[in-house]
Amino acid sequence: MPELPELEVVREVLIRRLTGRTIEQVTISPKGGPIVVRDLTGLGFAEGLTGARLKAVSRRGKFLIFDLDRAEGTGLRLAVNPKLSGRFQLSQPGEKKAGPVHLTFHFAAPDEELRYVDAKTMGQVYLTDHLELVPTIAEMGPDALEISLEDFRQRLRGFRGEIKGILIRAPFVAGIGNAYADEILWQAKLHPYRKRTSLSTEEVDRLYLAMRSTLLEAINQVRVEMGDHIRLKPRDFFAVHMRGGGACPRCGTAISTVSANQRVTNFCLTCQPGGLIRGMASPSHLRD
Numbered sequence: 618m619p620e621l622p623e624l625e626v627v628r629e630v631l632i633r634r635l636t637g638r639t640i641e642q643v644t645i646s647p648k649g650g651p652i653v654v655r656d657l658t659g660l661g662f663a664e665g666l667t668g669a670r671l672k673a674v675s676r677r678g679k680f681l682i683f684d685l686d687r688a689e690g691t692g693l694r695l696a697v698n699p700k701l702s703g704r705f706q707l708s709q710p711g712e713k714k715a716g717p718v719h720l721t722f723h724f725a726a727p728d729e730e731l732r733y734v735d736a737k738t739m740g741q742v743y744l745t746d747h748l749e750l751v752p753t754i755a756e757m758g759p760d761a762l763e764i765s766l767e768d769f770r771q772r773l774r775g776f777r778g779e780i781k782g783i784l785i786r787a788p789f790v791a792g793i794g795n796a797y798a799d800e801i802l803w804q805a806k807l808h809p810y811r812k813r814t815s816l817s818t819e820e821v822d823r824l825y826l827a828m829r830s831t832l833l834e835a836i837n838q839v840r841v842e843m844g845d846h847i848r849l850k851p852r853d854f855f856a857v858h859m860r861g862g863g864a865c866p867r868c869g870t871a872i873s874t875v876s877a878n879q880r881v882t883n884f885c886l887t888c889q890p891g892g893l894i895r896g897m898a899s900p901s902h903l904r905d
């Protein structure tokens with residue numbers, strides 16, 4: 618799943634490569650297209666976008682938002698939520714597809730295509746004139762890079778349960794998924810299954826700082842490794858996520874893996890003590 622750092626770099630590339638340019642043509646694949654595309658304007662998806670000029674690209678949580686100008690003088694928004702497996706490919710016409718392409722925006726002079734690729738057809742691409750109409754956007758909390766420490770502390774009090782589960786909930790903060798939650802919690806030295814109510818003020822502040830530093834550092838890494846190849850998802854710099862059995866980069870302990878609720882969680886039991894695993898208190902939790 619692309620998360621905040623990848624989408625942030627994709628946004629930078631799309632701004633540099635495509636803003637100011639006009640969508641000459643829109644191709645919706647007959648198979649996957651109707652599943653991922655949603656027209657909330659009544660204009661028709663392809664009809665609304667053909668001839669529109671890309672004005673800006675922004676990001677809110679795990680949504681990329683394209684601002685478009687139409688010749689008629691009306692503005693439109695394209696909100697893309699790539700979910701589990703959606704990604705973009707910026708390519709020359711005829712270039713090899715990075716996977717099943719459901720949607721293609723054609724740009725001219727030079728000829729270029731922005732393709733939406735999604736192996737699981739789970740992502741959604743909405744065309745709208747009112748962003749609030751896009752499902753889940755209205756309920757979304759502040760972006761993980763925009764929220765202040767004070768707001769973070771305040772909002773966290775409104776959520777119960779395990780801290781990892783809260784961190785990936787968009788109504789709390791938007792932009793963090795399963796992978797970066799593991800990285801952030803490792804950076805903060807907090808066990809992913811610690812209950813929110815068990816966190817001290819100092820630990821909450823540490824989590825906030827780790828969230829920012831992990832995401833900002835990841836953006837720098839992704840920028841270097843991705844370049845303009847926006848279909849990629851560079852993650853070889855991860856400390857713990859998908860590194861189960863490997864050595865913790867901080868202390869050398871073998872990284873633990875827990876699979877629950879169709880999610881893999883990786884963490885270091887030495888650096889991230891406490892918490893409950895499968896209903897059993899770990900020894901360090903009992904000591905606490």
Ligand SMILES: [Zn+2]
Nearest residue numbers: 865868885888
């Ligand atoms: Zn460790």
